[in-house]
Amino acid sequence: MFQENTAAPDVHETSAAASGCDTSRRQFINHAGRGLLAVGVASALPVAAAKAHPAAGAVLPVGGPLDIKLPPLEAPTDPKGADPFNPDAPDRRVGYALVGLGHLTLNEILPAFGKCRHARPVALVSGDADKMAKVAQQYGIKASSCYSYQTYDKLKDNPEVEVIYIVLPNSMHHEFTIRGAKAGKHILCEKPMANSAKECEEMIEACKKAGKKLMIAYRIQYEPLNRMAQKAVRDKTYGATKMIQMMNCQNQAHDQQWRHKKALAGGGSLPDVGLYCLNTTRFLLGEEPTEVSAQIYSTPGDDRFKEIEENVSFTLRFPSGVISQCMTGYGSFNNKSYTVYAETGSLRMDPAFPYHGLHQERIHAPGGKQLKETPNDPGKDQFALEMDHMAECVRQNKTPYTPGEEGLQDQRIMEAIYQSARENKPVKLPAVAKMDAFRGEAPKEEEA
Numbered sequence: 001m002f003q004e005n006t007a008a009p010d011v012h013e014t015s016a017a018a019s020g021c022d023t024s025r026r027q028f029i030n031h032a033g034r035g036l037l038a039v040g041v042a043s044a045l046p047v048a049a050a051k052a053h054p055a056a057g058a059v060l061p062v063g064g065p066l067d068i069k070l071p072p073l074e075a076p077t078d079p080k081g082a083d084p085f086n087p088d089a090p091d092r093r094v095g096y097a098l099v100g101l102g103h104l105t106l107n108e109i110l111p112a113f114g115k116c117r118h119a120r121p122v123a124l125v126s127g128d129a130d131k132m133a134k135v136a137q138q139y140g141i142k143a144s145s146c147y148s149y150q151t152y153d154k155l156k157d158n159p160e161v162e163v164i165y166i167v168l169p170n171s172m173h174h175e176f177t178i179r180g181a182k183a184g185k186h187i188l189c190e191k192p193m194a195n196s197a198k199e200c201e202e203m204i205e206a207c208k209k210a211g212k213k214l215m216i217a218y219r220i221q222y223e224p225l226n227r228m229a230q231k232a233v234r235d236k237t238y239g240a241t242k243m244i245q246m247m248n249c250q251n252q253a254h255d256q257q258w259r260h261k262k263a264l265a266g267g268g269s270l271p272d273v274g275l276y277c278l279n280t281t282r283f284l285l286g287e288e289p290t291e292v293s294a295q296i297y298s299t300p301g302d303d304r305f306k307e308i309e310e311n312v313s314f315t316l317r318f319p320s321g322v323i324s325q326c327m328t329g330y331g332s333f334n335n336k337s338y339t340v341y342a343e344t345g346s347l348r349m350d351p352a353f354p355y356h357g358l359h360q361e362r363i364h365a366p367g368g369k370q371l372k373e374t375p376n377d378p379g380k381d382q383f384a385l386e387m388d389h390m391a392e393c394v395r396q397n398k399t400p401y402t403p404g405e406e407g408l409q410d411q412r413i414m415e416a417i418y419q420s421a422r423e424n425k426p427v428k429l430p431a432v433a434k435m436d437a438f439r440g441e442a443p444k445e446e447e448a
Helices: 011-018 025-031 038-052 103-115 129-138 152-157 170-182 197-210 224-234 269-285 382-396 404-423
Strands: 094-099 119-125 163-166 186-189 214-216 241-251 291-297 311-317 323-329 331-342 345-349 360-364 371-373
Touching: 094 103, 094 382, 103 119, 103 129, 103 382, 119 129, 119 152, 119 382, 152 170, 163 170, 163 382, 170 186, 170 197, 186 197, 186 382, 197 214, 197 404, 214 382, 214 404, 224 269, 224 331, 224 345, 224 360, 241 269, 269 311, 269 323, 269 331, 269 404, 291 404, 311 404
Parallel strands: 094 119, 094 163, 163 186, 186 214, 241 323
Antiparallel strands: 241 331, 291 311, 311 323, 331 345, 345 360, 360 371
């Protein structure tokens, strides 16, 4: 369901609602012209606000006293419209520092705060002072809350910052996570988590030592249509899953971007776009693979692939017998899709992994007649969902659904994929019996 209003509610209006003042907009309209409520409303609101507004710093749960309810505009036979957006008051949202002002931060993450209920941007970290000053003006961030990579550690002295969102080249995740934890802040880190399992382990240890939360930004695990797909798989809506096909490829620009340098990226298509195939398969099934086999190929003479791989094809085998065939590449036309094949039907996401415009189709044959079904896309912003989830975990002291351990497991499997390609043979993985072994508490329904 699309959200229509992302503005913070006026404190007087919400406080009046919270205090039980039943002078609604509809009642006001119904009584307009009679002069009955004009004085009463004006005098009641400040008093109600004073009584209902909690002390500064108080934690307000979802569905708390600031939530506004409106009567429906539709008849019961029509589709239900959107409920009021109901964000927290600005001073009660969790403050984020954004580290890195590239395409992802400017095009997706910062705009997503307008759709967040529990999170807000309060600080920036960048190596480009001019760009950072412009962005700070655009989003109302104080100049005193703008930092360079060298002054990053001074975030410890900024009480507005509770979470640091690291949006840097892969090789920098390790350093800035550890420094951020030492500064006393919770960490939301973009995927892939790091360039090696050892780095991932050190990041987890640093956050634990500091008593801070670490979450990896696996946005697909918070996106509604992919969560619907997970539920269908777990509920065996079409019987047991037998096979999965995953594809995530794109044609990279012929430039000298950091993704083409192994020291910065750690690898090529696998840790960047191929990771979606790996992580989403694990997310859908809840199982961990017991074996991987892989092949790698890069086009000779293509300068983009002097240091990193172009194409990777890998197969994951799971304890239940499911086989997932995954393909990823940096030199072919854009395709971001997957299909789950079960006993009595299939479920396809195409596209599955972009930031917007996802689509799901289910095919089965009840009574022998083939039927296609297309669930409605709620149209939620994936970045807003993941940032709000992290904010809720901070406020309620919960383990994020995608903690550091989830990123570490993916890194270990990717290292096995590279090993399999080098040795041209399957690689066994340690058995993990528990379902969702590396995940924390699932996001609430209103977040998904």
